[in-house]
Amino acid sequence: MLGILVSLAAGACNRFPHESLSTHPQPLTRLEVGERLAALAAEYERLMREHGYLEWSRYAGKSEKGTDPKAQMTALRRSEIAVFEEALELVDSQGSSLVPPRQWDLWRRGARGLKLMSDPRSVELADELEATINDHQFEQNGKPVTRSELGQLSRSKHRADRRIARRLESKLHAAAKPIALELLARRRDLAKELRVPSYYMAMLESRGVNGNELKKTFK
Numbered sequence: 001m002l003g004i005l006v007s008l009a010a011g012a013c014n015r016f017p018h019e020s021l022s023t024h025p026q027p028l029t030r031l032e033v034g035e036r037l038a039a040l041a042a043e044y045e046r047l048m049r050e051h052g053y054l055e056w057s058r059y060a061g062k063s064e065k066g067t068d069p070k071a072q073m074t075a076l077r078r079s080e081i082a083v084f085e086e087a088l089e090l091v092d093s094q095g096s097s098l099v100p101p102r103q104w105d106l107w108r109r110g111a112r113g114l115k116l117m118s119d120p121r122s123v124e125l126a127d128e129l130e131a132t133i134n135d136h137q138f139e140q141n142g143k144p145v146t147r148s149e150l151g152q153l154s155r156s157k158h159r160a161d162r163r164i165a166r167r168l169e170s171k172l173h174a175a176a177k178p179i180a181l182e183l184l185a186r187r188r189d190l191a192k193e194l195r196v197p198s199y200y201m202a203m204l205e206s207r208g209v210n211g212n213e214l215k216k217t218f219k
Helices: 002-010 030-059 069-093 101-117 120-135 147-154 159-193 199-206 211-217
Strands: 138-140 143-145
Touching: 030 069, 030 120, 069 101, 101 159, 101 199, 120 159, 138 159, 143 147, 147 159, 159 199, 199 211
Parallel strands: none
Antiparallel strands: 138 143
């Protein structure tokens, strides 16, 4: 259950509203468009590695002293969204004939996913859920229990240990449940507003996963 909550919170990467950019002259050559899109893809990959490291460090209680993880994440999200906005401007203004069809489609899907992820209320709820998970302190008989120790208890062959793990996790679940339920409801409403099958299907498609093909795979 803890893993589900983490996944729900993490599902809102790139979720910070950002003003659109307009930086490219008209028109660019096919080579210039290709080079810029490749550079944007590389930059986005770098940002996501940094994003993942920052989230995991906070979750594991290993954030660097003297840093503000929330401010760092806000800056990262601005940069991530700027990448998608510039790429969308390129594929729209320069014409799809300058971009391979598959690449054009992926950037377009990514930009559509951005509209879902940048919803202000979803941002607020996802941040609240993430903070609730990351900042929660587990305790047993007045002594702190690390997440590693909690994992060992939950996988123990002894039923008593597993019962302790469930009891410890239940306090976090109680705190996170109302936030998670409101976030799920907001995402469902948002998907309806944007006329997409579901929030998560739109997220998968923004990453190049074909929804219809995925359904066939799991039949």
